[in-house]
Amino acid sequence: MSAFFDGLEQFVNQLGAGFFPLPPPDPTGLEDSDPNLTGLPRDANGILMQYQPPPNPVPQDWKFYDGGDSAQKTGIAAFSGGKQDRALLHVFETDGLMVRHPSDFPHNNWKNSSRDQLMAFLAGCWRGRLFEISSRLFTAHATRVPPFTCQNTENDVPGSTKAPPVGDILMPHDLMVFAIACGKNDAYLDLHGQFALQAAIETADPAVEQNNLLCEAILGGRLDLYVQVNPNYKEVINKYWSVQPWRGQPQIASAFVATVEMELLRYQGRPKIPLIFPANTIAEIAGLDWGKELQNIDPTHHTELAKKFLVAAVADAKKTADSLGIPPPATIRVGDVDVPIPIPQQVPLPPPPPPWVPDPIPPWIRHLFG
Numbered sequence: 626m627s628a629f630f631d632g633l634e635q636f637v638n639q640l641g642a643g644f645f646p647l648p649p650p651d652p653t654g655l656e657d658s659d660p661n662l663t664g665l666p667r668d669a670n671g672i673l674m675q676y677q678p679p680p681n682p683v684p685q686d687w688k689f690y691d692g693g694d695s696a697q698k699t700g701i702a703a704f705s706g707g708k709q710d711r712a713l714l715h716v717f718e719t720d721g722l723m724v725r726h727p728s729d730f731p732h733n734n735w736k737n738s739s740r741d742q743l744m745a746f747l748a749g750c751w752r753g754r755l756f757e758i759s760s761r762l763f764t765a766h767a768t769r770v771p772p773f774t775c776q777n778t779e780n781d782v783p784g785s786t787k788a789p790p791v792g793d794i795l796m797p798h799d800l801m802v803f804a805i806a807c808g809k810n811d812a813y814l815d816l817h818g819q820f821a822l823q824a825a826i827e828t829a830d831p832a833v834e835q836n837n838l839l840c841e842a843i844l845g846g847r848l849d850l851y852v853q854v855n856p857n858y859k860e861v862i863n864k865y866w867s868v869q870p871w872r873g874q875p876q877i878a879s880a881f882v883a884t885v886e887m888e889l890l891r892y893q894g895r896p897k898i899p900l901i902f903p904a905n906t907i908a909e910i911a912g913l914d915w916g917k918e919l920q921n922i923d924p925t926h927h928t929e930l931a932k933k934f935l936v937a938a939v940a941d942a943k944k945t946a947d948s949l950g951i952p953p954p955a956t957i958r959v960g961d962v963d964v965p966i967p968i969p970q971q972v973p974l975p976p977p978p979p980p981w982v983p984d985p986i987p988p989w990i991r992h993l994f995g
Contacts, residue, residue, distance in 0.1 A: 692726030721765030
């Protein structure tokens with residue numbers, strides 16, 4: 626818990642020193658762009674699908690095309706400038722409810738539309754300035770019980786209610802970006818949302834796909850931080866859309882990377898942002914089975930566990946130093962781990978910032994209650 630409060634204190638100090646997010650970009654930035662998305666599998670209505678290679682022999686009821694991620698694919702493609710996909714966004718939403726695919730069974734079941742589908746879809750709506758669609762979705766999510774949870778109270782099979790029947794929970798940064806996707810640009814001033822977004826960026830597992838987080842970083846004005854933490858973002862995008870052979874959609878990867886590169890131009894000349902969360906240490910803590918750890922009294926095991934935390938702490942220290950451009954410190958050898966020797970460093974301060982007035986009331990609340 627102390628790591629959380631330390632991170633919050635550092636976050637507030639960063640804002641005071643001028644390390645604050647940029648306002649949302651102009652959604653018309655890709656107005657003249659129309660990326661090459663030819664060759665992608667689409668259904669008869671032009672909706673992006675997922676090709677499923679059949680086994681041998683081919684079953685009579687085999688589905689060659691699957692629409693389980695069509696809302697996400699269409700959202701990312703529209704966000705990346707795809708005009709055909711932007712024109713299809715409206716077919717996924719009716720009266721504040723969205724579906725993974727408007728007709729493909731069982732993905733036309735509105736009770737199985739998850740956060741992953743929602744956030745990518747909202748990014749596409751923002752790019753297309755379809756704020757009325759986002760606003761209807763916002764109202765529906767706000768008035769759901771419990772509020773600000775997603776629609777996926779069921780599993781893939783209609784009628785298979787989850788236990789408990791509660792959809793994905795939207796976090797403060799999700800709500801901030803949700804409001805931005807409704808056309809409320811001032812929502813980026815939400816301190817709660819920005820702190821949560823920085824925490825999400827710094828602690829995200831690089832092995833897990835991050836399409837949504839990257840879209841949120843762009844809309845929330847934190848793309849420089851995202852790229853700083855994930856300098857190999859192009860490889861991550863390409864791995865998700867291209868390298869995994871069953872997905873095989875490099876056209877979307879190319880369009881998405883080009884979009885990120887275009888949006889990065891806004892951040893030129895800005896200083897690096899100090900990282901505030903010890904992500905490696907947090908990962909070690911999250912990976913522990915605390916029940917087993919409390920029962921294990923073997924001193925050798927405790928020594929190995931301490932070593933793991935030492936390695937994680939060293940990695941976090943190096944990550945923080947790298948984020949500030951501080952040269953690698955001198956080290957001493959502790960067992961088989963090189964531990965840095967703390968040396969005071971003069972870190973140049975950024976230039977005086979323009980006024981940045983945070984809103985103590987999250988703007989998504991103002992949006993909800995008018």
